[in-house]
Amino acid sequence: MADDASTSRWAIEDDDLARLTKEAKEFRGESLWSDAWRRLERSRAAFLALLFLCAFGTLSLLAPLLPIPSPVALSLRDEPTAPQWMWSAPEPPPREPDKGTSATRSVANLWNDGWRHRSTVRFDADSQAAATGVRRRVADLTGRAAIAEIHAAESGAELDVHVSVPLLESDRPRVDPTPTTFTGIATAWLVEGARAVHSVSLEDADGTSFEAASVAGWSAETRGRSVRLFLRRRTPTAGRADWIVEYRLRESLDAQPATIVLNGEVLAGSEPIGDGPRTRAQTVDASLFEGLEHDDLGRRIEASLAADPIEGARYVGTRHEDGYWEFKGLLAPLDRGLRRARIAMFGLWQTGNWMGTDGQGRDLLARIVWGSRTSIIVGIIASLCSLLIGVLYGSFSGYVGGRVDNVMMRIVDVLYSIPFIFVVIFLITVVNEYRTELEDRFGIDREKIFFLVIGAIYWLTMARVVRGQVLSLKNTEFIEAARVIGASTPRILLAHVVPNVLSVVIVYLTLTIPAVMLFEAFLSFLGLGIEPPKVSWGLLAVDGTQAINPLKIYWWLVVFPAAAMGSTLLALNVLGDGLRDALDPKLRGKH
Amino acid sequence: MLRFLLRRLLWFVITIFTVMTVSFFLMHSVKGGPFDGERKLDPVIEANIKARYHLDWPVWRQYLHYVGPFNLDDDRALAARSGSGSIQLWRSATDAGEPTDAFGGVLAGDFGPSFRYKDFTVNEILEQSLPISALLGLLSMMFAIALGVSAGIASALRPGSGLDLSLRLAATGGIALPNFFIASFLIILLVFLVPLLPVAGWGRIQHMLLPGFCLGLVFAAYIARLTRTGMLETLSSDYIRTAHAKGLSSRTVVLRHALKGGLLPVVSYLGPATAGILTGSLVIERIFFIPGTGSHFINAATNRDYTLAMGVTILFTVLVYALNTVVDMAYTLLDPRISLEDE
Numbered sequence: 001m002a003d004d005a006s007t008s009r010w011a012i013e014d015d016d017l018a019r020l021t022k023e024a025k026e027f028r029g030e031s032l033w034s035d036a037w038r039r040l041e042r043s044r045a046a047f048l049a050l051l052f053l054c055a056f057g058t059l060s061l062l063a064p065l066l067p068i069p070s071p072v073a074l075s076l077r078d079e080p081t082a083p084q085w086m087w088s089a090p091e092p093p094p095r096e097p098d099k100g101t102s103a104t105r106s107v108a109n110l111w112n113d114g115w116r117h118r119s120t121v122r123f124d125a126d127s128q129a130a131a132t133g134v135r136r137r138v139a140d141l142t143g144r145a146a147i148a149e150i151h152a153a154e155s156g157a158e159l160d161v162h163v164s165v166p167l168l169e170s171d172r173p174r175v176d177p178t179p180t181t182f183t184g185i186a187t188a189w190l191v192e193g194a195r196a197v198h199s200v201s202l203e204d205a206d207g208t209s210f211e212a213a214s215v216a217g218w219s220a221e222t223r224g225r226s227v228r229l230f231l232r233r234r235t236p237t238a239g240r241a242d243w244i245v246e247y248r249l250r251e252s253l254d255a256q257p258a259t260i261v262l263n264g265e266v267l268a269g270s271e272p273i274g275d276g277p278r279t280r281a282q283t284v285d286a287s288l289f290e291g292l293e294h295d296d297l298g299r300r301i302e303a304s305l306a307a308d309p310i311e312g313a314r315y316v317g318t319r320h321e322d323g324y325w326e327f328k329g330l331l332a333p334l335d336r337g338l339r340r341a342r343i344a345m346f347g348l349w350q351t352g353n354w355m356g357t358d359g360q361g362r363d364l365l366a367r368i369v370w371g372s373r374t375s376i377i378v379g380i381i382a383s384l385c386s387l388l389i390g391v392l393y394g395s396f397s398g399y400v401g402g403r404v405d406n407v408m409m410r411i412v413d414v415l416y417s418i419p420f421i422f423v424v425i426f427l428i429t430v431v432n433e434y435r436t437e438l439e440d441r442f443g444i445d446r447e448k449i450f451f452l453v454i455g456a457i458y459w460l461t462m463a464r465v466v467r468g469q470v471l472s473l474k475n476t477e478f479i480e481a482a483r484v485i486g487a488s489t490p491r492i493l494l495a496h497v498v499p500n501v502l503s504v505v506i507v508y509l510t511l512t513i514p515a516v517m518l519f520e521a522f523l524s525f526l527g528l529g530i531e532p533p534k535v536s537w538g539l540l541a542v543d544g545t546q547a548i549n550p551l552k553i554y555w556w557l558v559v560f561p562a563a564a565m566g567s568t569l570l571a572l573n574v575l576g577d578g579l580r581d582a583l584d585p586k587l588r589g590k591h
Numbered sequence: 592m593l594r595f596l597l598r599r600l601l602w603f604v605i606t607i608f609t610v611m612t613v614s615f616f617l618m619h620s621v622k623g624g625p626f627d628g629e630r631k632l633d634p635v636i637e638a639n640i641k642a643r644y645h646l647d648w649p650v651w652r653q654y655l656h657y658v659g660p661f662n663l664d665d666d667r668a669l670a671a672r673s674g675s676g677s678i679q680l681w682r683s684a685t686d687a688g689e690p691t692d693a694f695g696g697v698l699a700g701d702f703g704p705s706f707r708y709k710d711f712t713v714n715e716i717l718e719q720s721l722p723i724s725a726l727l728g729l730l731s732m733m734f735a736i737a738l739g740v741s742a743g744i745a746s747a748l749r750p751g752s753g754l755d756l757s758l759r760l761a762a763t764g765g766i767a768l769p770n771f772f773i774a775s776f777l778i779i780l781l782v783f784l785v786p787l788l789p790v791a792g793w794g795r796i797q798h799m800l801l802p803g804f805c806l807g808l809v810f811a812a813y814i815a816r817l818t819r820t821g822m823l824e825t826l827s828s829d830y831i832r833t834a835h836a837k838g839l840s841s842r843t844v845v846l847r848h849a850l851k852g853g854l855l856p857v858v859s860y861l862g863p864a865t866a867g868i869l870t871g872s873l874v875i876e877r878i879f880f881i882p883g884t885g886s887h888f889i890n891a892a893t894n895r896d897y898t899l900a901m902g903v904t905i906l907f908t909v910l911v912y913a914l915n916t917v918v919d920m921a922y923t924l925l926d927p928r929i930s931l932e933d934e
Contacts, residue, residue, distance in 0.1 A: 414606050417862075419911045421870045422888065422904040423610060429892045429900065430617045514767065521769055525874055526889050541771050545878055548775060550783055558779065562772035569767035 036503070039582035046578020049571035056568060060372040064338035067346040069353065069363035070117065070323030071370040072533040083358050083547055083554040117323035117339065119171045119297050123161040125150075126312030131161045133310040138163045141304055142297065144343070161313075166343040169336060171297040172320050175241045177289035181205045186227075186247045186286035188257075192276035196253045198227065199261035200245055202288050210288065212265040215243070220257045225249045229260060230291075231267075241291035247284050324370060325534050356556040358543050364556060368564045371535040375565075378450065378536070379517040383509055385455025386516075390462025391505060395493050397463070398470030409467065412460050420457050421522075427453060428528050450529060454519060458512055465508055469501040503583035510576035514569040521565065537565045592920070599916050610908055611697060611901075615657060618897040619650055644704060657703060659696020702902035707894050713902040716887055721906075723793060724876070724883035728868050730799055731807035735864065739811040740857065743818020744845065747853070750823060758815065765812030770871055774805040774878045793881050802879045806871050810864045814857050822853035851925070858922050862915040869907055 012020070041047055059066075121138055125131040128150070135148035144165045151160040184202040191197055198220070202210035216234040220227065227249060230242040259270040266273065293299070298318035305315050327335050355364040397408040431438070431449050438449070473479060474497075482492050517537070523529035524538025532539065540561035547554045632640070641647045645656060655661075696703075702713035742762070746755035765773075781787050781801065788801050825831060826849050834844045872885040880886075884903055891899035 410602065414602050417912050417915045418606060418610065419866045419869050419904075419907045421873070422907050423614070425888070425892050426614055426900050426904050427617070429895065430614075430620075433895075518769055521771075522870075522874060525769075525771055526877065527893060541769065541775070545771060545775050548778055548783075553779055553783055555779060558772065558775040562768065562776070566764065566768040566772065570763060573763060573767055 036579075036582040040578055043578045043581060045574050046582070049574040049578065052567070052571045053575065056372065056571075057376060060369055060376055062338060063369050063373055064324070064335050065342045065345075066369065067342060067350040068366040068369060069350055071362060071366040071535050072322075072324055083356060083557055118164045118167045118321055120162050120164045120319045120321070121298070121301055122316040122319070123163065124314045124316055125159040125161050128159070130310055130312035131159055134161055134313045135163050137304065137310060138165060138301065141300060144168075165297075167320055167322070168340070168343075170294070171318075173296040173298065174294040175244075175291040176294060177244050177246070178292050180288050180290050182210050182288035184210075184286055184288075185283055186245070187281065187283045188227075188249055188253060189278045189281035190253055190255060191274050191278055193279055194255060195258040195271060195274070196255040197259040197261065197273055198229070198257045200229065200247075200286055201263050202245070202286070209263050212262040212267070215262060215267060217269045218260050218267050220260070222252075222256060225252045227257070229257070231262070239293050239295075241293045244289040244291050245286055246289060247286035249284055250282050251280070253280060355560045356554075358557055359547055359554075364560055367535050367540060368537075368561055371537050371540050371561070372564060372568070374530055374534055374536040375517050375520060375538075375568075378447070378454075378520045378530075379513045382451045382454035382516045382520075383458070383512045385451055386458035386462055386512060387505065387509055389455060390459035391466050391498065391501070393459065394463035394466030395470050395497055395501065398467035399474060399489065399493055399497060401471070401474070405467070409464075412463055416460055421519075424453055424457060425523075425526070425528060428523070446531065450520070450523075454516055458516060458519075462505070462508055462512070465504055466501050469504050470497055473497055473500055507576060507580045507583055510572060510579055514572040514576075517565075517569060517572075537561055541565075595920075596916070603912050603916075606912065607905065607908060611658065611905060612654075614901050614904065615654055616650075618901065619653070644706065655696075657696055659698035659701065661696070697905060702905070703898045705891075705896055705899045707891070707896040707899070713899050716899060717884065717902060717906065720882060720884040720887050723881060724869075724872055724885060727799060727802055727806065727872060727876070727881065727883060728865075730803035731805075731868055731871075732810070732864070734803055734807035735810035735814055735868075736857075738807070739814025740818050740854070742811070742815040743857075744822055744850070744853075746815070747819045747822035747826065748845070755819075759819070762812040762815045765808050770805050770809055771874050771878060773808055774801075774875060777801055777805060778878075798879075798881075802875050802881060805878075806868060806875045809871065810867060813860060813864070817856040817860055818853060821856045822849060825849045825852040828852070855922070855926055858918065858925060862911070862918040865914045866911045869911065 040050070121134075123131070123134045125134065131148060131150050135146055139146040142165050146163050146165045149162045149164075151162075181204050182202045183205075184200065187199045189197055204210070214234050215231045217232040219230045219232075221230070222228075225248050227247055229245040231245065232242050233240065259273055260267045261270075261273070296318075297320075301318070302315050305313070351365070353363045353365070355368070357363055358367065393408065393412075397405045428449070431453075432446070438445075479492060479496055482496050487495070520529055520536060521538035521541060524536050525541050527542075529538055530536040540557075544558040544561055547557045638647070645653055648656070700714075702717070705711050705713050705716060708716060742758050746752075746758040749755055778801070782789070788797050789795075793799075826845075831844060831849055834848050835841075839848075869885070872883060873889055874885075875881070876883045876885040877889060884906075888900060888903040890896070891903065
């Protein structure tokens with residue numbers, strides 16, 4: 001028998017067997033993705049679009065690093081400026097800056113440097129030497145390049161000195177609430193239905209109550225249900241700001257506190273409690289924080305001048321200006337890092353207004369780059385929202401099938417036939433009424449509402465497409481196999497079905513992003529989307545159309561934003577088409 | 592066909608009621624109401640205003656009044672005591688002979704008073720603005736179809752030629768570029784650089800050309816794409832070859848035989864295109880200062896004129912729904928292979 005086997009025509013040598021096994025092990029099948037990538041590379045237009053989008057995306061992500069002027073720095077001059085085109089002779093400003101008041105004049109000159117991310121320290125000086133001295137002092141103290149602008153003050157022989165340095169995070173005055181051992185209860189009620197009285201009693205852990213006499217005055221800040229009371233110290237202490245009492249009411253009283261009672265004593269600056277009927281009384285837990293003052297730039301300069309005065313110079317104040325709005329969340333640390341990197345690399349140097357300025361003296365290039373950031377973020381996040389809803393809905397509907405599928409798809413059909421934008425605009429206006437409340441209670445700001453609303457419309461196509469794919473996948477062998485070994489429905493859906501519809505989903509995602517970006521521009525254009533001071537391409541379009549007038553054509557306000565938006569959307573569309581060709585199973589093997 | 596229509600009608604009623612109910616209750620859940628301003632009104636005046644707009648009624652009654660079809664405001668028409676003392680459920684006039692307004696509300700085609708335009712009802716505003724918007728929409732639809740179909744045919748007749756490539760590129764560009772940018776370009780070009788057309792206003796045909804064109808361009812691009820695909824498919828089919836073989840002229844083959852099959856995808860796109868034109872009119876009417884329904888809607892939305900905003904929303908929903916149904920029916924008439932019962 002053994003001989004038979006070795007002489008049969010199917011017999012193989014051991015060496016051959018080992019070699020074949022090795023080859024089989026080393027053989028790499030071509031996965032769908034590598035195949036698709038190869039196809040995408042072959043389609044030149046789609047590949048170029050991909051490269052363009054990557055470059056553009058990196059550029060807008062790195063916006064804080066670029067030495068471009070600020071996108072939001074408004075001209076603080078009294079009068080609106082005409083949009084300027086840097087490459088032609090500038091139009092004369094409507095009024096000579098030097099004839100303004102002291103404040104507007106200096107701001108106008110500072111404004112021209114375009115760099116708004118800075119701290120400006122203001123001094124009064126008697127002589128040029130004193131002015132040079134303060135500039136040097138600020139530069140030494142901060143370790144950053146300092147630029148001084150010196151103006152003749154309007155009164156007397158004094159000079160007005162503005163020393164500006166790039167702004168760092170630690171420059172701003174900040175009060176950090178630090179927990180103390182004092183806790184207690186706060187009782188709030190309304191007197192005569194109009195005046196709110198807040199009574200706070202605070203005790204240390206060992207039972208000693210808080211000294212009401214050490215408080216000189218108070219102020220309060222209420223946001224919805226949460227209340228912060230600021231209690232001013234009678235004896236000012238260095239490095240210590242107001243005490244802060246924080247608590248959260250069970251229901252908002254809809255009235256600012258008029259009277260504050262601390263451990264039974266009515267604080268100075270309060271209205272008398274009065275004997276009127278008391279309503280809506282409620283008692284909640286409260287705790288006391290000590291406000292620790294942070295060593296900001298102004299304080300440091302003041303201390304330095306106190307320790308070592310410069311002859312003839314007097315510190316006036318410090319002002320901080322942000323060149324852009326703060327990003328929250330994931331982008332915030334990245335932005336801070338990029339901003340520091342820019343200051344380290346470029347200092348105060350920046351590009352000119354290469355694409356001109358708009359009607360408020362803001363640099364158009366910077367606005368386009370920063371606007372692209374907003375638009376891209378909106379496009380991506382809202383598309384992901386729609387993706388999530390659409391994939392879950394479509395795959396569930398397709399997988400369950402039958403009557404459920406019928407009803408679910410009928411709902412999609414009905415939603416399709418509604419002119420959704422009207423409903424959405426209506427919804428956005430109504431939701432806007434609840435803005436402060438939503439923001440306060442759930443931390444949902446206008447942009448998040450926007451994401452949700454867009455996600456809620458654009459899932460329809462996704463759901464249809466995914467359902468179709470799932471229907472065709474449902475009866476394939478591997479799904480049957482999974483069902484036979486007893487996998488649950490969610491597991492089959494998530495582990496087996498969804499990965500297989502991923503290619504179609506990706507294609508539709510690339511086609512949804514431009515649609516969403518268009519929609520964002522559309523709503524922002526109508527004044528219902530992104531709000532100033534933030535910039536988005538829709539708002540740039542508004543600026544462009546508003547600047548159209550028969551006297552002088554500010555073409556750059558229309559051409560550059562349109563070019564940026566058009567090329568990005570075109571690239572996304574081309575990429576989407578290319579991806580569809582690369583991933584669509586129907587077209588596979590036809591090339 | 593009848594079953595199809597009935598089913599459509601059923602879903603239509605459900606849709607409209609959902610839109611109406613959700614928006615009504617959303618609107619009424621808003622704190623303060625539309626008349627809250629910076630200044631506190633005199634309580635008497637406030638009560639008067641509230642009574643005028645029935646805001647002093649319980650919400651369910653306001654809802655019934657808004658939906659209709661009965662006018663709850665006019666007690667005299669419904670369930671009043673007649674002169675002889677018996678309760679009379681229905682009257683078209685009071686005993687004194689004054690006519691009563693028995694019907695009202697959305698079901699009776701009455702959208703109520705506008706909150707902001709004090710002396711107007713929503714119906715009056717719509718009556719004034721809807722013809723303008725309809726004209727603009729019709730014009731841009733004509734632009735879109737004429738331009739799109741001819742461009743599509745031109746590029747389908749010579750696929751791969753320079754003309755085809757440039758038309759396709761233009762179509763992709765038209766889809767990618769938002770209409771407000773296109774409008775801005777064209778205003779600069781055709782109004783200021785080459786003064787051919789007036790910039791804004793309404794009344795003469797010159798006023799309508801530019802807005803209609805800007806509004807229709809995106810849809811022209813889509814239609815061109817669809818026509819091209821449809822025509823390419825039809826032109827390679829057997830019956831076209833037969834027609835050529837019979838010795839018919841190319842013009843007859845293309846226009847009489849191929850076009851009918853090639854335009855089918857375009858017909859099914861007309862429904863979405865209408866919705867798109869309604870949407871686009873919001874922006875275009877704003878740019879060209881056209882007093883159409885779209886600009887009223889945007890003003891209403893930003894000024895909290897809820898009745899007007901709701902009225903426009905409901906009206907346009909009805910419009911789009913009806914048009915979609917018509918388009919679907921037309922599609923089956925044109926293409927007997929598709930039956931409505933399959934839906």
